[in-house]
Amino acid sequence: MLAALAVVGLLLLIDVLSGPGIRIGGLMVGVPAVCAVFLSPVRVLVVAGVTLASVVVAARDNGQLGTANFPVALTAVVLISATSVAAAAVRQRRERELAQSRWVAATTQRTLLKPLPERVGPVNLRSMYLAADKESAVGGDVYAAVRTVDGGARILVGDAEGKGLSAVELGSSLVRAFLRATRTGVPLEQLPGWLDGSLREDITDIALAAPVPAGRAAPTPPLEGFVTAVAAEVSQDGAALRILDLGHPPPLLLRHGEVITLDRQEPALPLGLGDLAEDTHTVGAYRMEIGDILLLYTDGVIEARNAAGEFYPLAERLRRWPSCTCDDLLTAITEDLARHVAAPRGDDVAMVTVQRTV
Known part of the structure; x- marks a missing residue:
């Protein structure tokens, strides 16, 4: 998580120092999405919160807060961040299910192969x-x-x-x-x-x-x-x-x-x-x-x-x-x-x- 936060901070710094002519704050949105592959939902949420704040700071520095496009850009950041948190939750749940399945199989096999x-x-x-x-x-x-x-x-x-x-x-x-x-x-x-x-x-x-789905006859x-x-x-x-x-x-x-x-x-x-x-x-x-x-x-x-x-x-x-x-x-x-x-x-x-x- 520290590496992700460091990347967000680095992007914000580059965006501020480069001036209004070059805006790379939009790249920050990709950080929570990438984190969803590796981090827990809570940590992705933290990264997403820092990213959202950084996008606001970058927009203020570039004079974009009062523009008509800023609410749209902010909404996109919120949606992508929320999706990233949800994706991390789904991934974590499946990892736990897979780990449990492997544990049961391995325990059964160890019991069988005394x-x-x-x-x-x-x-x-x-x-x-x-x-x-x-x-x-x-x-x-x-x-x-x-x-x-x-x-x-x-x-x-x-x-x-x-x-x-x-x-x-x-x-x-x-x-x-x-x-x-x-x-x-x-x-x-x-x-x-x-x-x-x-x-x-x-x-x-x-x-x-x-298991047979409800309403269906059990097949042969x-x-x-x-x-x-x-x-x-x-x-x-x-x-x-x-x-x-x-x-x-x-x-x-x-x-x-x-x-x-x-x-x-x-x-x-x-x-x-x-x-x-x-x-x-x-x-x-x-x-x-x-x-x-x-x-x-x-x-x-x-x-x-x-x-x-x-x-x-x-x-x-x-x-x-x-x-x-x-x-x-x-x-x-x-x-x-x-x-x-x-x-x-x-x-x-x-x-x-x-x-x-x-």
């Missing part, structure tokens, strides 16, 4: 979540892990479409459905259909909960929104690993410095799109040796770009850390990703490491 337990069944677990660097709405990256009914472990990483509260709601629905399905003994082969049905029901409920909600996901299941003895990939980046298995991409050949639809096509959901079966580390991640990792526009080469970088533990590996990836990215990341990142130790 650190995973250090051990589930036969494997050690570590998790990492990184919010987008730029100021944007939070995303729908989620993860979860739970012990299976036969003593093994089942781990999920998912990425809901979009940003903000809608993405957080989708991600939260997925986690709840995943935990419920695993605890009730739903086999991995049947998990996609079970999750898809549950997710589509939640999408419908979310749409029906939206469209089924919009989807979630890519990958689920990994480790047997009770830790030796058998099964992967279910639903439109998600493929997991990576680290074994003695070798990086193995667990990529299934058959394409699979993300969850929430089960009505578009028939999908058999083939489950990949693999062997997990003692010391192996499985890395599950969201596309925010591999889609991060450097100054040359190159994507982060995750599989290539993993070969640099052949002897890392779960903790060390996530730390190494996070630090290396920060060095790789030239501009602020526009997407969230979620990673989970799963290591067999016995």
Whole structure:
């Protein structure tokens, strides 16, 4: 505000010193308008009051007070000042609403993305979540892990479409459905259909909960929104690993410095799109040796770009850390990703490491 007042004072000084031949007092009117973009309504009102007084002083010095045009010019100043104050009030209210919305979304996501337990069944677990660097709405990256009914472990990483509260709601629905399905003994082969049905029901409920204008009938909600996901299941003895990939980046298995991409050949639809096509959901079966580390991640990792526009080469970088533990590996990836990215990341990142130790 002090800078704005200084500008008004400077313009008034120039107007007075330049004499009646050159009048630049009209430029003062632009100061409150510019301030509406940055200052609070009260401060804009103060600047507007000082501006109005300065315009009167400049008009008196230039002999304009008695002219027929002066009331018109003064009215214009008052209108522009009032509009500037109103604009600042509207801007401030919207900023508060946006901040509240972001706070709710971030709090919900932090509650949803609690650190995973250090051990589930036969494997050690570590998790990492990184919010987008730029100021944007939070995303729908989620993860979860739970012990299976036969003593093994089942781990999920998912990425809901979009940003903000809608993405957080989708991600939260997925986690709840995943935990419920695993605890009730739903086999991995049947998990996609079970999750898809549950997710589509939640999408419908979310749409029906939206406010409807008075006097209008509630429309039939469209089924919009989807979630890519990958689920990994480790047997009770830790030796058998099964992967279910639903439109998600493929997991990576680290074994003695070798990086193995667990990529299934058959394409699979993300969850929430089960009505578009028939999908058999083939489950990949693999062997997990003692010391192996499985890395599950969201596309925010591999889609991060450097100054040359190159994507982060995750599989290539993993070969640099052949002897890392779960903790060390996530730390190494996070630090290396920060060095790789030239501009602020526009997407969230979620990673989970799963290591067999016995």
